[in-house]
Amino acid sequence: MKKLILLFSLSVTLLSCGKEAAQKTEDTSAKKPNILLLVGDDIAFGDLGTYGSEIKTPNMDRLANHGVRFTNFHVSPVCSVTRSMLFTGCNNIEIGLGAFDYSVYPPTRGKPGYETYLTKNAVAMSELFNDAGYDVYKVGKWHLGGEAAGGFGPLGWGFTKEFGILSGGSNHWNDLAMTPDFSKPNGLNEKRKEHWTLNGEHYDRPSGVYSGELYTNQMLQFIKEGQKSDKPWFAYMAFTTAHFPIQAPPELIMKYYPKYLELGYAGLKKARYESLKKQGLISHSAVEAPENSLTHKWNKLSKKEKEKQAKIMATYAAMIEDQDNRIGQMLDHLKASGELDNTLVVYLTDNGPEGFEPTHPKTGNPEMAKWVETQFDGSFEAIGTANSENTIGVSWANAATGGLQWWKWFIGEGGIRVPMMIVPPGAFNSKHQLAGKTTNAVVSVKDIPMTILEYANIKHPQTNYKGRKVVAPSGVSIKPFLDGKSDIVRTEDDWYAFELFGNSYIMSGNYKAIKVRTGMFGDGKWHLYNVVNDPSETKDLQADQPERFKKMLALYKGYAEKNHLMEVADDWNPFKGASE
Template identity: 30%
Template sequence: MKHDKFPGHVGRTVAESTPWWPTSRNHKQQKPNIVVVVLDDTGWADFGCFGSEINTPTIDRLAARGLRYTNFHVTPLCSPTRTCLLTGRNHHAVGMRFLSDTDTGFPNSRGSIDRDVALLPAMLREQGYGSYLVGKWHLTPSHEISPAGPYHNWPLGRGFDRFYGFLPGCTDQMTPELCEDNHQVDREFPQNYHLTEDLVDRAISYVRDHTVFRDEEPFFLQLAFGATHAPFQAPRSFIEPYVDVFAKGWDATRQDRLLRQKALGIAPEETELAPRNEEVSAWNTLSDDQKLLYTHLQAAYAGFLEHTDLHLGRLVDELARLGELDNTLIIVLSDNGASREGGKDGAVDTNAPYSGLPQSVDEQLKRLDQIGTRHGGAHYPQGWAMAGNTPFRRYKQHVDLGGVRSPMVVSWPGGIAATGEVRTQFSHVIDLAPTIMSLAGLDHPLPCDGRSLASTFADADAPAPRSTQYWENLGHRAIWHEGWRAVTEHRQGDAYEDDDWRLYDTEGDFSESQDCAGQEPDLLKELIGRWWQEAEANNVLPLDDRTLVQLLRARPPIGLMSRDRLVFRPGQSHVPISSMIAGSERSMVVTASFRDRAAGEDGVLVSSGDAQGGYVLYVMDGRLSFEHVQLGHRVVCVADAVLPSGTCEAGFALHNRNGHSAEIVLLHGRRRVGAARIPVTAAHLSFWGIDVGTDAADRVSSAYPADFAYPKRSFETLTIDFLDQPLIEDVAEAMESTE
């Protein structure tokens, strides 16, 4: 047999042959390791090195020996920003106009990145890199997040070698639904568990393994924290010190932060504070109770961020210990601006606004000591989100700077000589992939909308990589071109040609506080025309100003949520919260079927959610029992007869009433054996999905021990029959809150 391409020689025997091995190349000497740290919903002004009162010594240390980019931009939402980061493409152009949860039926919003688009980890892998994702993904359509996949839009299907984290947009920090590679993770969550600590542990583990087993090759690690997306959860020792710090309120905080930003050189001396967002009250007009609650909620956010920074420090220290830090490019950014989704009053329990049932200040004050704990995952009021985005206006979901200006810190001791310097070039998240690829030795391997920022590492006066960038979200639009930015906040239902555009000279007006539209009408007209050109070129059309509620109503019939009947079996995998069937907002009949059931068999038949919010059907002392808990309202219903032995059926019927209440009826077959009224139901009960035959998380009821699994010997099936279409508005409101 001939081996024409074999450099050695193949004879009839080994003695007559010459072996050959490829020459080993030490890629690490030529290419840096890459670590991209993505924080969630963190405002431009929330890092200490960007003017905050919050302690972020790890990020500040990286900035002190690297660079801060003060004119860096993202999109107003997480899925689009993560798409831009991993492709170098504008998100509309590759199918991710909005969230991965939603497929509108148009090419620009399929809920996943187009399959023919290569992602950064896959491109780096071809350059000899190991590629690892730890933390949030949120680029898989909801109906594909299941124990059976399909997996082509999971991280390993898009180029990562290993993955550990969560697939949806957010999760509870103390009882998260986790996945590893292509499977769900079954694990216990001790009282001291925290997701941030777990993610950093896994990131360190991946890096250690890589340096041992692939020591001549570089690595790419994307560490995407759940922080600082709500729910805010951290040890109380991190939260309590900030209560006094933020008692001054959000107006004074904004003023103080801008002064520090000027002193730090990240905001020009002439920068003005953008006017207070019109929906936010002046701090001095609030009641004492409001101030007390709001201050504690902001303290929870601050403690959450400091806790995250502390554990990020463990990763940085480990890189140093392994001798990898000097040759590692570390980029830290936020996926969008701070979020106003806590509403006017915020929440001691994030499940309240996510359920569409915000609680009053008086109700929340009774639970101040729970803020940040397992049962008090918090969210701050919108006024604190405004402060997080100092000195800009608006928030996440908007294309004003409060939604799209992100703090970015870049550190690479072995490759960037400058330390503690500021870079002011206009840049955007689509510029990061080509930057990274250029450092990996491959310039623009595929169509790429961004351009490399590498020239700015050494030269503070290097030109911006591009002259134009557009934005669009929910019909809100903006465009930057050669130092000018035009912005419009669209009102749903209005004709787009009637939108009121503003115009800002970004080189002389850092905070976009002075509208120049009246003075420069021709320039504004030119920029609006240029926006339409960019929209055509990047697949932004059709423009769509539908709310998330309306988008969900129009989505195709896919996934578990579209089915009228679901049949589960004990021992099967966990049903994730992203299935959108774990709530109690739909009328349904749940039936457990038994064969040869023996007397004395007790256990959980089905549980949905956890102790923060959920429902459970179980048998105890031979009697069928149902419990439902939501926002402090616990309902317990116990059957008035013992469950029969032998072959039988048992379950409950839940009849949803107008509003958020329901009637629950316990059933032995068709016989009614108990009834109760549920005062509060919701599409979002908690951040945990459904378990059949067990209560696997923070158990819904304290009436039984541990997971209280029902014996599989006789328990055959668990059937859920939905009696009507889901209240899609409630589901959509819950999803909008979580994003």
């Protein structure tokens, strides 16, 4: 009898354990995914090792090997405009970023759509994640409002914890700003401090700690604190590398110096073009981008100038390598804590490389040049330190893009086509069907929030958010493509248009119609390119495909009229008085 009771008890226990195990499995599978959104700053399409670069990025290689690498991903040509679309899925003009704080066409001031900060016309995905019970973290730069210009900081957009700067960049070693205070009478003769915050309160930024280390440690602290509550989290890691000032940990700099001294500007551009083409990251039918008239000739530089330029570019490479190391820190922590397998990881950069060069005769800023000359150490030895204020300039920026034309500020492919990788939940520990795949599917930055929300099973409210009228997003989800249910992300009917500084383009499938004003070194006329087959935008197709060209221009005209886009004078130059 005792044996029967014991066996019965054991059976009940085993059955109970089985139910608990099944319940645990069910709970795990039903658990909401974490989101790790990584954004690099001013990094070119050809800058990452996994995108054909000589710069070593083994942790980004991990993302590419486990996820999907996109080679026709488009953003805006400047930082805050991209970030507005990244968080809302909307067009920039609909949500206040028809201009941005560092450069405003004077007649647009005060006009709807040109506020220069993210307006409440939109709902940000951070708000929706907050509503869904997520911890929502932001670390790094914000650049969507909250300072004197208006708008709101991260805590006003659903973030539960935040750390970093509200502006577009800062010194990487201390609490100094990256630009002078142009509004002060004595602003060019002094350095100013950047505004740092931790959860909305003033933060005394320590000197001597590199930005990548400071930001990463704080993000890891947020994540570790959140793990105690067992809530899912959305983490927005907005690096300030490789934004100017060009500064980096000294131990990483000189390893790239000999290569850049040997190659020079044109040599690096050619080497990257050939690498991109060989690895299938640009079409095998692609041709080299033509020489850009704004760039400098390497052979015209003195030996001393070449050495300085090579070290500046080596420091830029070190900034990217440091960013890769920091991403590795985060991936390693998530793996050790058992959360990596339930995390969606997205990496992108906000625009092409920064070509701003204070002393450049056509795109420079004399006031900024004076400030740099008088307030910082311009020596070879100081490059990369806290007391240096260098930029890579037009020539290295042009070289960094490899087979593409132009750079940040411009809507040529070099300014708007950037690296983007997505690793779906579970792909690190199990073989994803698209693991290691490289795709030339055309994707917009507006598609990222729609993709992230779908993975989290969060529905967008479309036009009404808690009684607030908002713009419905025009981004589309990439998830069906990642799930193998579709071969494309956007059909030709899923077109999108863009305008900034009076320069315009529209994408429909693989085709891009583009017009650049003469004030920004274009010819003021529309051109048509297949940017998948012709990433250097050298073969104008409007004569070969007049119907397509006509249709795309009509679509753009409708977009411009609907959004009340203002005309910009042909000769206006946004660089005068601009610093980013």
